[in-house]
Structures are given as structure tokens and as C-alpha cells.
Amino acid sequence: MNAGRRCIATTDMWHNAGRNVAIIGGGIGGLTAALAFARRDAHVTVYEQAPALSGIGAGLQITPNGARVLNRLGLTDALAATGVKAAAVVPMDALSGRQLARFDLGGQNPAYRFCHRAALIDLLGRACAANGVQVELGSRIAAFGPDGSFQTAAGRVKPDLTIGADGLHSVVRGQISKPAPAFFTGQVAWRAMIQLPDAEPIARIWMAPGRHVVTYPLSKGRLNIVAVQARSQWAQEGWHNPDDPGNLRAAFADTGWELKSILGAVEDVNLWGLFRHPVAAHWRAGSYAILGDAAHPTLPFLAQGANLAIEDAFVLARCCNENASLDVGLAAYQSVRRPRVVRAIAAANANAVNYHLSGMKRRVAHAGLRVMGRVAPDAFVNRLGWLYDHDVTA
Numbered sequence: 001m002n003a004g005r006r007c008i009a010t011t012d013m014w015h016n017a018g019r020n021v022a023i024i025g026g027g028i029g030g031l032t033a034a035l036a037f038a039r040r041d042a043h044v045t046v047y048e049q050a051p052a053l054s055g056i057g058a059g060l061q062i063t064p065n066g067a068r069v070l071n072r073l074g075l076t077d078a079l080a081a082t083g084v085k086a087a088a089v090v091p092m093d094a095l096s097g098r099q100l101a102r103f104d105l106g107g108q109n110p111a112y113r114f115c116h117r118a119a120l121i122d123l124l125g126r127a128c129a130a131n132g133v134q135v136e137l138g139s140r141i142a143a144f145g146p147d148g149s150f151q152t153a154a155g156r157v158k159p160d161l162t163i164g165a166d167g168l169h170s171v172v173r174g175q176i177s178k179p180a181p182a183f184f185t186g187q188v189a190w191r192a193m194i195q196l197p198d199a200e201p202i203a204r205i206w207m208a209p210g211r212h213v214v215t216y217p218l219s220k221g222r223l224n225i226v227a228v229q230a231r232s233q234w235a236q237e238g239w240h241n242p243d244d245p246g247n248l249r250a251a252f253a254d255t256g257w258e259l260k261s262i263l264g265a266v267e268d269v270n271l272w273g274l275f276r277h278p279v280a281a282h283w284r285a286g287s288y289a290i291l292g293d294a295a296h297p298t299l300p301f302l303a304q305g306a307n308l309a310i311e312d313a314f315v316l317a318r319c320c321n322e323n324a325s326l327d328v329g330l331a332a333y334q335s336v337r338r339p340r341v342v343r344a345i346a347a348a349n350a351n352a353v354n355y356h357l358s359g360m361k362r363r364v365a366h367a368g369l370r371v372m373g374r375v376a377p378d379a380f381v382n383r384l385g386w387l388y389d390h391d392v393t394a
């Protein structure tokens with residue numbers, strides 16, 4: 001039996017109970033992992049560099065594959081109360097402002113939802129607290145020993161397992177293999193929110209040559225806006241870099257009136273350079289493992305950054321739970337997760353090309369979308385069945 005099969009096999013022996021698990025990074029992947037381990041009676045401590053599990057960020061899309069995990073971790077009601085249930089995804093010609101097609105999402109089970117990242121962090125944080133997870137805030141981990149120990153504000157610790165859920169610039173990844181530096185993908189994204197009460201619960205993808213905008217509603221009458229532009233100029237990576245809303249409007253000045261009026265209402269905007277590094281070849285070594293962006297940062301064009309991190313977290317906890325040997329469990333985790341993640345990231349990269357077409361290719365693609373929308377409105381979800389229907393909790 002190979003390592004992957006071992007993870008999938010059911011067993012009545014649960015091995016996480018009593019294990020000391022340290023998680024570096026209290027983002028979405030880290031908190032999901034903390035909850036999954038704690039629910040199997042591991043002693044879990046999360047070390048987060050920020051002073052609070054706070055409300056930074058904007059909208060996220062929780063697709064059915066991610067929602068299945070959150071439901072399995074007991075968050076069904078909290079998630080339903082937090083997110084807006086998506087009805088459809090609607091590709092738009094940004095230049096003419098015309099709708100090209102409408103692909104139904106309303107029949108997804110569990111529901112496809114639009115959430116604010118802060119609300120998701122908040123519900124995960126509360127569930128972690130209720131399950132005995134310790135969270136050390138303001139705790140930036142940087143110094144590791146050769147024996148798997150590391151320095152915290154309270155002293156040196158040596159957990160049974162240390163999980164790097166510490167994002168794009170992961171320090172834990174460097175304990176596993178020589179890290180490849182993150183590279184600029186040649187795309188920047190503006191993120192903003194405006195008040196737009198009663199917006200239809202759909203994700204609209206406004207496509208223009210070399211650019212696109214995704215808009216969808218969040219709770220409390222907010223509309224989330226992510227506007228992407230391909231450009232050679234480097235922009236700083238990170239979630240805290242304000243930009244002049246005039247730059248955003250100028251980048252989409254040739255688009256139709258509706259998109260221009262949405263962007264015209266933006267008062268505050270952050271600009272964010274999209275950086276990646278290749279999917280890590282090794283996701284574990286000794287007592288270390290990595291998940292989410294630490295292992296595989298993705299372009300946000302398939303809305304899978306958070307969902308893949310959530311899936312990783314669940315599979316990692318399960319593989320460790322089902323194996324008395326952490327080494328075997330971690331090997332199983334990598335062999336189960338890596339092929340799926342590679343496929344999802346390739347699909348996100350392909351969208352970067354498809355959304356930004358120009359000239360004849362653009363006209364042909366838009367004609368194809370119009371036909372598909374008329375004859376096969378299920379085409380969008382069917383094409384992504386491998387992604388959305390997958391159940392890592394099965």
C-alpha cells in the first residue's frame with residue numbers, strides 16, 4: 001500500500017490525541033488545521049505574528065470543496081450565517097458592459113459562498129478557542145534549532161509536529177528545503193469595497209484586454225472589488241499598500257458605464273503585487289510540514305487560495321490521525337495533496353490568460369461563451385466538477 005492509500009484508509013485508531021502540535025501562522029489554513037487537530041484531542045498552539053486575529057483583508061470565495069471541510073469541522077451554521085450564498089457566475093465584456101453568459105451556482109451543495117476574510121477568521125478563531133487551542137499573538141517565529149525546536153516569546157519549545165501555515169514568505173518552508181524566492185507574476189491587483197445594498201448574489205467577471213475585474217456582494221450591503229492588470233512594473237507584495245483610487249479608475253477608463261460607475265464609487269483601495277513561487281517539491285521533513293500559501297501560493301483567478309489551504313489543513317490532520325508514525329502520516333499528506341494542488345494552480349494560471357485576451361482571440365472566446373451560456377448553462381460548474389465536487393472529508 002502506498003503512503004496516499006494509507007491516509008485514505010479508515011481506522012479506529014486515532015493518533016492525534018495527546019500530540020503537541022505547533023502551528024506557525026493564524027490565517028485561514030493555520031486556524032483550520034488547529035481546529036482539525038484539536039477536535040482529535042491534540043494539544044495545539046498557534047503562533048501568529050499579528051497582534052490580533054484581526055479583520056485585515058476583504059472578500060473570499062468559499063467554494064463547495066472548501067465548505068465541505070468547514071461543515072465537517074462543525075461550522076455549517078456559522079458559515080451560513082456569515083457568507084452570501086452565490087447564485088451564479090456571470091462573465092461580462094467589460095468594454096461594452098454586456099453580459100456574455102450566466103452560469104448557475106445556486107444548485108451547489110454545499111453552497112458556494114462569498115465571505116469577508118475577517119468574518120471567516122473570526123468564526124475559525126472562536127471554534128479554535130472552544131476546542132482548547134492556545135493562540136499566542138504578537139509572536140513572530142524566526143529562529144529554529146536543528147532538533148526541531150524554535151524560539152517563542154515564552155521560551156524554547158520542541159513540539160511533536162510544527163506546521164508552517166505562514167503564507168507566501170514562510171519561514172518553515174526553509175526548514176524543509178532550500179526555498180525558491182517568490183517571483184512577481186507580472187500582475188497587480190487592486191482590492192476595494194463599496195456600499196451597494198441589494199446587489200444580486202452573483203460573481204461578475206468583467207474582462208478587458210490585459211485586465212479584468214471581479215465583483216461580488218458581501219454581507220452588510222458591501223460589494224467586493226478585485227481589479228487585476230497585467231503590467232511589467234513591479235508592485236509591492238502585501239495587503240497593506242494603499243493606492244490612489246484614480247489609478248484604478250484610469251486603468252479601466254475605457255470600460256462600459258456600469259463598471260465605471262462601480263469603480264467611481266471607490267474611496268479607499270489597496271494595490272497588491274501578485275507574487276508566487278512554484279509549488280514546493282517537499283511539503284514535510286522531520287517534524288515539519290507546510291500547508292496553504294506556504295507550500296503553494298496561487299494566483300487568485302480560480303478563487304482557490306483559501307479553499308486549498310482549508311483542504312490541506314483537513315487532510316494533514318487526518319493523515320496524522322490515522323498513522324501512529326508522524327513520518328508516515330506526513331508522507332501520506334504530501335502524496336495526497338500535491339497532485340490536486342498542482343492541477344488547481346495550473347487552472348488558475350490558465351484563467352489569467354483567458355480573462356485578458358485581446359483582438360480576434362477575444363472575439364472568438366466571447367462568442368463561445370455566449371453560445372455556451374445559451375445551450376449549456378451548467379457548463380461552468382461541470383468543467384470545474386473535479387474541483388468543486390471533490391470531498392477531502394469522504
Ligand SMILES: Cc1cc2nc3c(=O)[nH]c(=O)nc-3n(C[C@H](O)[C@H](O)[C@H](O)COP(=O)(O)OP(=O)(O)OC[C@H]3O[C@@H](n4cnc5c(N)ncnc54)[C@H](O)[C@@H]3O)c2cc1C
Pocket residue numbers: 024025026027028029030047048049050056057058059060061117139140141142165166167168169170171239291292293294300305306307309
Ligand atoms: C492580512 C491578509 C489579508 C488577506 N486578505 C485576503 C482577501 O481579502 N481575499 C483573498 O482572497 N485572500 C486574502 N488573503 C490571502 C488568503 O487568506 C490566503 O491566500 C489563503 O487563505 C491561504 O491562507 P494561508 O493560511 O495559507 O495563508 P495566510 O492567510 O497568508 O496566513 C498566513 C498567516 O501567517 C502569519 N505569519 C507569517 N509569517 C509568520 C511568522 N514568521 N510567525 C508567525 N506568524 C506568521 C501571517 O501574519 C498570517 O496571519 C489575505 C492574507 C493575509 C495575510
